Amino acid sequence: MSIGRYAERSEAGSSLLEVVVGLCVSTLVMVYGLVVFRELAQVVERLSDLIGVREQVSLAPALLSSWTLGCGSGLPTGDGLSVEDDRVSLRGDIDGSGGFPDTVLDDPFEAVEIMAGGDSLRIRSGQGSWQPMLDGVAAVTFSRPSAGLLEVGLEVVGRRAPGLSRRHTVMYFHLPNLMEAEGP
């Protein structure tokens, strides 16, 4: 009996020790799991930002070329494009009554202005209101290296991790109408 009692006491102590050790190990595993989960969430946020920025940058040429292609069309030589540092005006007689150019720039998107405002690239037609065009644009610069070329510099940032997903990119737009006006 006495041996059995000792054994029971010894086993009871072991069980308590096992429970304490088990709790400690479980706590450590849970903390580690939470740390890993937080790190994974941060990585996923950064990836989401990066993909978003690339998406905006990839969209830019397709959107901007809609306005640059008709720039200078049907206008006197040298007219059609005004470039400031952070703003550009594009004009072209591309529409009119019956769908044909009418020498008047009063139809929608025949005279557009593009500039950065807030956190987006914005566009307006004539004296209309500004509309967002691309999201996440912190800054934009315009320059004209030659008569037939428009250079656009975009500073695009993600919303969640702006410091890590900031991207500066430069893109060129060929202006065929203005290039012809440049001559040989």
Added chain:
Amino acid sequence: MRPKAAEDREREQGWVLLEALIATVVLVGFLVGAAGSMGWLLVFEAKLRAAEDEILRAWNQAQLWQAERIETPGLGPTVPATSFALPFVECITLEVRSDVNWTVCRAK
């Protein structure tokens, strides 16, 4: 009685060992899995950052070429416009990716 008790104790010890082994394997698997997932995501992010925007680069090359700001030999072969078959059109093929080519044409 004693041999049976000893036998029971040995059996219990065996089970404890097995449980400890299973717990260890599960824990190690969890740690390795978490580390592997994290590593894979970090590698993916590094690749995404390192990769240049091929389509944008090709776009710029095409625009600059059309505006005659760059030399065509640096971009790739100038090929005849077989699809148009017009003598006053010339085209250039730009390799956007290894599996994607863009052919851009302009008037001569």
